[in-house]
Amino acid sequence: MSLLNEIEPLKQTALAELKAAPDPAALEQTKGAWLGANGKFTALMKQLGTLPKEEKPAAGKLINAAKIAIEAALADRRSELELAAAQPKEPTDFTLPGRHRALGKLHPLTQVTEDIVRAFRKLGFAVADGPEIEDEYHCFDALNTPADHPARDTQDTFYLAKPDGPQPSTLNPQLLLRTHTSSVQIRVMKSQPPPVRIIVPGRVYRRDNADATHNPTFQQIEGLYVDKGVTVGDLKGTVEFVFRELLGDETKIRFRPHYFSYTEPSFEIDFTNALVKKLGKDWLEIAGCGMVHPKVFENVGYDPEVWTGWAFGFGIERIAMLRYGINDIRLFYENDARFLRQF
Numbered sequence: 001m002s003l004l005n006e007i008e009p010l011k012q013t014a015l016a017e018l019k020a021a022p023d024p025a026a027l028e029q030t031k032g033a034w035l036g037a038n039g040k041f042t043a044l045m046k047q048l049g050t051l052p053k054e055e056k057p058a059a060g061k062l063i064n065a066a067k068i069a070i071e072a073a074l075a076d077r078r079s080e081l082e083l084a085a086a087q088p089k090e091p092t093d094f095t096l097p098g099r100h101r102a103l104g105k106l107h108p109l110t111q112v113t114e115d116i117v118r119a120f121r122k123l124g125f126a127v128a129d130g131p132e133i134e135d136e137y138h139c140f141d142a143l144n145t146p147a148d149h150p151a152r153d154t155q156d157t158f159y160l161a162k163p164d165g166p167q168p169s170t171l172n173p174q175l176l177l178r179t180h181t182s183s184v185q186i187r188v189m190k191s192q193p194p195p196v197r198i199i200v201p202g203r204v205y206r207r208d209n210a211d212a213t214h215n216p217t218f219q220q221i222e223g224l225y226v227d228k229g230v231t232v233g234d235l236k237g238t239v240e241f242v243f244r245e246l247l248g249d250e251t252k253i254r255f256r257p258h259y260f261s262y263t264e265p266s267f268e269i270d271f272t273n274a275l276v277k278k279l280g281k282d283w284l285e286i287a288g289c290g291m292v293h294p295k296v297f298e299n300v301g302y303d304p305e306v307w308t309g310w311a312f313g314f315g316i317e318r319i320a321m322l323r324y325g326i327n328d329i330r331l332f333y334e335n336d337a338r339f340l341r342q343f
């Protein structure tokens, strides 16, 4: 058989073998058997030199075309095998349930805070913010709270270690974790002229031992309203509106005389509704409030002869506990998903 006649059958065999290679290793072996240094096709090309001159062009052309076809078949089979290797070994079961990704939720305290903020926004209050690491001036002195007040006792408050140094006390103030959000009243009034209409939700800290109704950290909302001719009536109307928004239309509030050093007169706010009755109580204490003390206005540079105002502060946990029927404040801080999932 002449060389020319051998080319086509050899090519067909090579293509068939490449196509049949069951895996990449076998494919590489087949490639070597045909195109390697001692491969069958390589041998054919070597024979080209022995042909008579007039047969060379036609044979060369055929051999080249065959080589291209073989290389193409090799590349095709290689990508087929690679694709097959990338496929899952097991057949896919489309009836299996999909991967479930649980949706996160807002913490119940965040939900209650947002509701309270929404109620105050309806009355035109803006949200203000202040630092949790506070100094004695903003937390106590500017709020007319004297140095011997029990709230300032190291038994009641977390003080930060004071760096030693000769700096004047204004540059090196005694720092503490704020015991109430009232400190933000001072910061806001010092930063803007009246009128003021703000609420301040935030975290506060006290040296309480944790039990069902106490936790060393908890959340408060402070309110401050300063304008001309503000009265206790405005205060009571505002508090009543917000509590009815939060706890239902039949909610009632009452003011009891009390003492806070930054308000005069001062009151404690009690409220009642069906929930409170269910707890077997007539009233529940919920907040402190009063008319801003003239001394506080002087401390922030507002003229107490011109400006009047009220302030209040209440605990958010209390409201959340009532709303959801939770009997232990510590549950809010344990981050147990079984508890949090319910809200």
Ligand code: DAH
Pocket (backbone or CB within 6 Å): 179, 180, 181, 182, 222, 223, 260, 262, 263, 287, 288, 289, 290, 310, 311, 312, 313, 314
């Ligand atoms: N700061 C008080 C507390 O933590 C609550 C409070 C009482 C805030 C009277 C006020 C206020 O703004 O006027 O118990």
